Amino acid sequence: MSGKPKLHYFNGRGRMETIRWLLAAAGVEFEECFLETKDDLKKLQKEGSLLFQQVPMVEIDGMKMVQTRAIMNYIATKHNLYGKDLKERALIDMYVEGIIDLNELLMVYVFQPADKKEQHFANIVDKATNRYFPVYEKVLKDHGHDFLVGNQFSRADVQLLETLLMAEECKPDILAKFPLLQSFKARISNIPTIKKFLQPGSQRKPPTDEKDVPKVMKIFY
Amino acid sequence: MSGKPRLTYLNGRGRMEPIRWLLGAAGVEFEETFLETREEYEKLIKGGSLLFQQVPLVEIDGMKMVQTRAILSYIAGKYNLYGKDLKERALIDMYVEGITDLMQMILMFPFSPPEEKEKNFNSIKEKATNRYFPVFEKVLKQHGQDFLVGNKCSWADVQLIEAILAVEEKIPAVLLAFPQLQAFKIRMSNMPTIKKFLQPGSPRKPPPDDHYVETVLKIFKN
Numbered sequence: 001m002s003g004k005p006k007l008h009y010f011n012g013r014g015r016m017e018t019i020r021w022l023l024a025a026a027g028v029e030f031e032e033c034f035l036e037t038k039d040d041l042k043k044l045q046k047e048g049s050l051l052f053q054q055v056p057m058v059e060i061d062g063m064k065m066v067q068t069r070a071i072m073n074y075i076a077t078k079h080n081l082y083g084k085d086l087k088e089r090a091l092i093d094m095y096v097e098g099i100i101d102l103n104e105l106l107m108v109y110v111f112q113p114a115d116k117k118e119q120h121f122a123n124i125v126d127k128a129t130n131r132y133f134p135v136y137e138k139v140l141k142d143h144g145h146d147f148l149v150g151n152q153f154s155r156a157d158v159q160l161l162e163t164l165l166m167a168e169e170c171k172p173d174i175l176a177k178f179p180l181l182q183s184f185k186a187r188i189s190n191i192p193t194i195k196k197f198l199q200p201g202s203q204r205k206p207p208t209d210e211k212d213v214p215k216v217m218k219i220f221y
Numbered sequence: 222m223s224g225k226p227r228l229t230y231l232n233g234r235g236r237m238e239p240i241r242w243l244l245g246a247a248g249v250e251f252e253e254t255f256l257e258t259r260e261e262y263e264k265l266i267k268g269g270s271l272l273f274q275q276v277p278l279v280e281i282d283g284m285k286m287v288q289t290r291a292i293l294s295y296i297a298g299k300y301n302l303y304g305k306d307l308k309e310r311a312l313i314d315m316y317v318e319g320i321t322d323l324m325q326m327i328l329m330f331p332f333s334p335p336e337e338k339e340k341n342f343n344s345i346k347e348k349a350t351n352r353y354f355p356v357f358e359k360v361l362k363q364h365g366q367d368f369l370v371g372n373k374c375s376w377a378d379v380q381l382i383e384a385i386l387a388v389e390e391k392i393p394a395v396l397l398a399f400p401q402l403q404a405f406k407i408r409m410s411n412m413p414t415i416k417k418f419l420q421p422g423s424p425r426k427p428p429p430d431d432h433y434v435e436t437v438l439k440i441f442k443n
Contacts, residue, residue, distance in 0.1 A: 052319045070314035077307055086298050093291035098273045
């Protein structure tokens with residue numbers, strides 16, 4: 001046994017990507033086991049490894065953890081990326097939950113039927129530029145610090161960067177009206193562990209391509 | 222200012238109900254403001270109280286908290302309902318997230334189009350009896366303790382009793398094959414704070430009816 005966390009998921013972003021980001025930001029090396037077929041998923045289910053029959057599943061510190069938020073909470077706390085007290089945690093949680101809501105919209109875009117894609121895209125842009133980005137722009141403006149909470153690097157910064165980059169993949173100029181988010185993006189991308197994760201050859205996954213959608217659907221449905 | 226937390230939401234369960242449950246279980250008195258019209262909701266948004274223009278909103282300890290999970294985590298942490306260490310928290314988080322997935326199906330059910338209601342009902346029944354309840358039945362059987370985690374009442378226990386009662390409202394015999402959960406339900410229901418919360422006149426809200434659905438659609442148009 002290597003002692004490194006082991007991630008079980010399909011070879012793509014989905015619900016595991018945010019976990020890969022956080023482990024990488026924390027400088028934690030991890031291994032991955034990719035599900036390629038429905039049988040791979042069934043095997044994991046039959047052997048009792050998946051508490052609710054679902055992935056993501058992360059083997060870490062003797063546990064078989066499931067549920068993305070549970071896994072993220074554990075990693076964040078273990079690696080001091082969750083604030084210094086209950087009130088900082090509350091702020092981080094609020095910011096993170098907002099980011100997750102936006103992330104959900106981005107994540108499911110590629111799975112939309114052709115006739116719904118345009119409307120979904122418009123919804124992503126509307127929510128990103130009118131509901132979510134203004135909040136984080138204002139947070140950074142109000143305190144003038146480098147990081148979102150407590151003048152210290154936390155999971156909120158990692159998750160925000162992940163989502164900013166995904167949003168830009170969707171619409172390259174989406175940060176045009178958000179100068180502080182642009183400088184935040186540059187700053188956080190230069191943190192050594194994150195810089196490494198952003199380089200080719202890292203375990204960061206590419207966006208799910210339309211042509212991969214049928215394969216993913218076959219594993220889970 | 223009373224010092225009590227103030228909850229702002231519709232006069233119904235929705236996404237606020239787990240928060241009412243957790244405060245109730247912790248023995249924390251709270252006040253409520255009910256949104257009845259779109260205008261009231263827009264006024265709240267314009268006033269800048271809602272970080273992402275959404276409710277639930279809970280004013281607590283000088284903060285205007287939004288996002289259900291953030292609020293629940295804070296309350297659980299504050300009132301010692303979140304385990305004694307990181308590993309217990311991990312278990313509580315896994316259990317809570319699973320139960321939340323089941324509750325999400327129940328939350329969305331009243332808003333299903335008529336032609337999908339039967340399918341969604343069956344899905345709730347199937348997931349409750351085959352995916353979720355067996356997990357907690359097994360947890361309780363294996364350690365033989367009164368509570369899910371660490372032999373102490375936690376957020377996970379409160380979330381589970383809420384879910385059991387919500388599913389039973391739809392499927393009265395759902396616990397037939399789950400003797401541990403039947404005993405758990407009785408035990409939890411008899412805890413003083415929860416017993417009080419289950420009595421008429423408490424802040425607990427009734428199941429959603431047509432009027433509630435209409436109000437939701439009217440206020441949350443987008």
